[in-house]
Amino acid sequence: MNSMIAADVIFVVEDEPKLARLLADYLRAAGFDPVIVERGDTVLAAIAEHRPVLVLLDINLPGMDGLTLCKEIRRDSNLPIIMVTSRAEEIDRLLGLELGADDYICKPFSPREVVARVRAVLRRGRAPEPQDAELLRIDADARRVELAGKPVSLTGVEFELLRTLVERPGRVFSRAELLDRIYDDFRDVSDRAVDSHIKNLRRKLDQAMPGRELIHSVYGVGYRYEPAHAG
Known part of the structure; x- marks a missing residue:
């Protein structure tokens, strides 16, 4: 056979x-x-x-x-x-x-x-195995974030950045796209401001889960999120 x-x-x-x-x-x-x-x-x-x-x-x-x-x-x-x-x-x-x-x-x-x-x-x-459960939890209504069971305190802009990236894991977002998502009042903000917010967001995520890079830079383009799994 x-x-x-x-x-x-x-x-x-x-x-x-x-x-x-x-x-x-x-x-x-x-x-x-x-x-x-x-x-x-x-x-x-x-x-x-x-x-x-x-x-x-x-x-x-x-x-x-x-x-x-x-x-x-x-x-x-x-x-x-x-x-x-x-x-x-x-x-x-x-x-x-x-x-x-x-x-x-x-x-x-x-x-x-x-x-x-x-x-x-x-x-x-593909659907993750039970032991590979996603370690990041986002409560959009309460605007709370937990990573590996630890609370992560984010500013409003950082929260919107993270939520946008997490909604499409692996998808590369340009700086201009991210600016459109985090500022809805059409203010004149340099797209490089995103870099500063991402830097702070990465630092806070690293404090909750050291050594695990979740937000990746794509040179000359922008950023993407890769899920964190247990196991």
Whole structure:
């Protein structure tokens, strides 16, 4: 009797054959079943056929660009998407359009980093085991925060920052987006003010749970939250 379990299918949507093969090799070595798709206009049909668990989606594709394709996928599916871009300024466009991608990777990148990002996104999308219960508790009505059972005293701005980031774990928020969330009176505030608030927020979280980084900087873009789990 064949007891082998089929590997999770990962789509590598990339029109550079050499790069696509390299990513496929690393994903295969990590235990995934990579499927290379070279044209954007064939992806939707291929998804229906192969049922991938995640799509690595390049932006610059023949047939249909990655931005349009991401919107098309999101229209009917919560399939995890990691966008791949060769220009950092495209990240701002991605964030501004709020396309719903789960993560972003800029070229050039390490294939090992890509595999790590794939695993991280898949972990976020799957229900945690009981021993991996989320250690951060936010009571929006009482505006109280606990981390690892310890109360964390936050200012109003820090609370809104944390709540915004936690609502979309792993999603990268630009400074401009975060400013829009924490100030609703359209005041003229430098987006660098976010850096100061994030610094204070990190310090307070670290006091409650030393050595566990929850809020990550994404160079040139903004910040993302990664959950803290027990176990």
